[in-house]
Amino acid sequence: MLSFPNAKINLGLLITEKRPDSFHNLQSCFYPVGWTDALELIPADTFQFTSSGLPIPGDDGTNLCVRAYESLQTDFDLPPVQMHLHKLVPIGAGLGGGSADAAFALRLINDQFNLGLSSSQLQAYARRLGSDCAFFIENRPVYCVEKGDVFEEIALDLSGYYLLLVYPNLAISTAEAYANVRPKLPAQSLREQLQKPIETWRDAVHNDFETSLFPTYPILAEIKQTLYGLGAVYASMSGSGSTVYGIFDAPPLVTNQFSNYSVWQGRL
Ligand SMILES: C[C@](O)(CO)[C@H](O)COP(=O)(O)OP(=O)(O)OC[C@H]1O[C@@H](n2ccc(N)nc2=O)[C@H](O)[C@@H]1O
Ligand SMILES: Nc1ncnc2c1ncn2[C@@H]1O[C@H](COP(=O)(O)OP(=O)(O)OP(=O)(O)O)[C@@H](O)[C@H]1O
Secondary structure, rough: OEEOOEEEEEEEEEEEEEEEOOOOEEEEEEEEEEEEEEEEEEEEOOOEEEEEOOOOOOHHHHHHHHHHHHHOOOOOOOOEEEEEEEEEOOOOOOOOHHHHHHHHHHHHHHOOOOOOOOHHHHHHHHHHHHOOOOOOHHHHEEEEEEOOOEEEEOOOOOEEEEEEEEEEOOOOOOOHHHHOOOOOOOOOHHHHHHHOOHHHHHOOEEOHHHHHHHHOHHHHHEEEEEEHHHOOOOOOOOOOOOOOEEEEOOOOOOOOOOOOOOEEEEEE
């Protein structure tokens, strides 16, 4: 069985409180985007995990695909499988790439072996693998709260817009990014801001990680400015960085602005 774990972007990200478990409560909107890895799972005589494409830090044994298999193996007598991941989504990019691989692995195993797990049961396994993971089980636009793993409906449809993702070949650790933020309760919820026309977002919809990361990595603010210069209706960093995205109402004319970076362009 073959699947294509896709990335996400965050439309706004407010970090509201530090939690007693040392994680943070947040408000954000997750939106799936078309930059994907490829993940294949086939039944085999012995368990094997291999990868190609972008190098993934850490041993294969700690890969989130392997951890997804192991988490189901504790409750089900799973036959061995061979999994191959072709990694294309940049790492340490704020695009949730590893989380998507884990969630898609859970879904593939559930389908391959007819485990009959519901969406909410798969989300429970996913939550244990990472805060972003549960989103990729249903993989549709949602408003998220708490650790980013509790979802609410939001009426937001950006189909028809174009997206440009710019990864400046700079990996930012999520844990480090959280360590440097100052949580604060917003005057107005992100949900209210997102319900207004996209043309108002530039001044109203913020990613709190930009405040702490832009002074350290000025290139991120420069990319954001360049995206607005290219005509973006809205531009922002995604998640804890380092990818910066622009949303456009027509395909942007990119020449050599981002020639040293990894770029993805497509429809939302
Ligand atoms: C920045 C976001 O991508 C926004 O969508 C996510 O909040 C990050 O989710 P993730 O990469 O799945 O993060 P996890 O693997 O769960 O956690 C990595 C580290 O980030 C910090 N962390 C993560 C999520 C959260 N709500 N509060 C936190 O403080 C913790 O230090 C944690 O040890
Ligand atoms: N399949 C995988 N793909 C990418 N990273 C993986 C994977 N499995 C484990 N990891 C580990 O997770 C770390 C970061 O993962 P990921 O790519 O999700 O971060 P990210 O792009 O910053 O996403 P986000 O901050 O939005 O969750 C890597 O440094 C790597 O050690």
